[in-house]
Amino acid sequence: MASTDPAFHRELEAIRLLSVQVLRNLERTAAEVRSAQARQQPVSSAVLETMLSDPAITAIRRHGEELSTLQRKLDDQRDTLKRKENQALRTGFAFWLSGLALGWLVGLLFAWRTSDRILKPLLQLEQLMKTPGEDVNTALQSSTIKNAPMEIGSLMRSFLKLVTEGQELTAQLKSLASTDGLTAVGNRRSFDEGLSEEWRRGLRSGQPLSLLLLDVDHFKLYNDLYGHVQGDACLRTVADVIRSQARRSSDLVCRIGGEEFAVLLPETPLAEATKLAHDILAALDAMALVHGSSPVVGWVTASIGVACAIPQRDESASLLMERADQALYVRKGRLGRHGVTVAEPSADVSVELKTEDAQDSSVPLR
Known part of the structure; x- marks a missing residue:
């Protein structure tokens, strides 16, 4: 730093010049001393005093002090x-540490915000995907989704649409799997599942379970005469008539064969089931669908077998089906069509049957 200070250089230059002057004065004094010695004369004290009192030496001393002062200042x-x-x-290192700490805090804040606004909604979306049966609309209204970025909300709405469409499609598939495509009543699968479920329910409740089996009389002759298109229309009409009489939400109407229908009646005693069977026949007679090939009457008629049981743990639901089917078989085979045959409550399907035709006549069977 001293080499670049102007004052320091000035003092050094002054000392150099004064040193030259002192050197010259010393040379003159030395010459005078040698001259006095050559003459074998003592050196005059004035010469020495003049040398010692040389102003240049004093100036060198002063400039030296100035130089020392400057050096101290420079130091x-x-x-x-x-x-x-x-x-x-130290300040820079402190700032660096502060910046590092600030960056770490910002990173933590960003991670927390990311977790709160992005990860949580995504985890909730994952949970909804695993259990799509949950209420997706409710999930969309949660604060987790509302505070999520727009992209997450859009993803959730797309997922809601997908779930809704999937649920609708599942419902349609379930309906198709359990509905008869021709008559829009239940199919055989729906009947089998309903019979098993209601039998188990009856085991718990101890309530009676009734079953009607209905067969359209001489339907093959109807089809041969009018064709399959008209035959399909006839079956749809019969299904509508049955549904018009079995109006309870718990009543299950199914088509279980070509022209055979079943009506499952939970918590229904035998008397009520028998009355419903007669109501169905009466409603079908009132429709008076022309059947030109029927050997019974000139319109479409039906035969019905009725059975009722209180479910027992040592019995199966198939027993109820067998007894209703046996009653229908007796009605069609031994007693003539267009009537109602009732299987009296018993575990034995070969028990005495009570039969009633469309005019409510009744005779015991042996």
């Missing part, structure tokens, strides 16, 4: 600069 400045440099390094 002080260098020490001050060094301290500032160290302080700057």
